Amino acid sequence: MDRVAAAACVYFRRFYLKENFCDYDPRLVGPACLFLACKAEESQVQAKVLFQMLRKVISTGKYHALPFPDSAQLLDLEMAVLESLEFNLIVYSPYRDLVTFLKDAEVADVAECAWAVLNDSYRTQLCLLHAPYVMAIACMHVASVLLGRSIQNWLETLTCDLDEVRRYFEHIPHFF
Numbered sequence: 001m002d003r004v005a006a007a008a009c010v011y012f013r014r015f016y017l018k019e020n021f022c023d024y025d026p027r028l029v030g031p032a033c034l035f036l037a038c039k040a041e042e043s044q045v046q047a048k049v050l051f052q053m054l055r056k057v058i059s060t061g062k063y064h065a066l067p068f069p070d071s072a073q074l075l076d077l078e079m080a081v082l083e084s085l086e087f088n089l090i091v092y093s094p095y096r097d098l099v100t101f102l103k104d105a106e107v108a109d110v111a112e113c114a115w116a117v118l119n120d121s122y123r124t125q126l127c128l129l130h131a132p133y134v135m136a137i138a139c140m141h142v143a144s145v146l147l148g149r150s151i152q153n154w155l156e157t158l159t160c161d162l163d164e165v166r167r168y169f170e171h172i173p174h175f176f
Helices: 002-018 026-040 047-058 071-084 095-105 108-121 132-146 152-157 162-175
Strands: none
Touching (some): 002 095, 026 047, 095 108, 132 162
């Protein structure tokens, strides 16, 4: 499900790179992006089930005043998102890279923290600015620093652009 949520976040951010918040209510675009991501990531969720989940979230707590989209609005917004994205639904996910790198670096003890940092990084625009492998390496590095584990020797064996990894790593604290 992380891949679906990540794809939805990327669609949402890509959508608002081109569109105006005044023209499309983000509280309605978000569910449309999630519905679209479910389809694109082959994690089919029926619209009815999505509506039930939305209704549950919106009816509780601080979200009770949010507008509730009907199925026609959701489908219209889904089409608007598709058109804005120029029907390009490809999202390269860093999750597979993260799993591979964690095994390669033999640091299974930082996996949970690295996964959490990666999930949280989708709350920023970093997912639009960096390649998936850079995100995975940087999130591993953040997790290792947070947990007091050194992966410096492993980082030095990589043949990728470590400057880009450092740039990503340096941006993360500014967003949290």
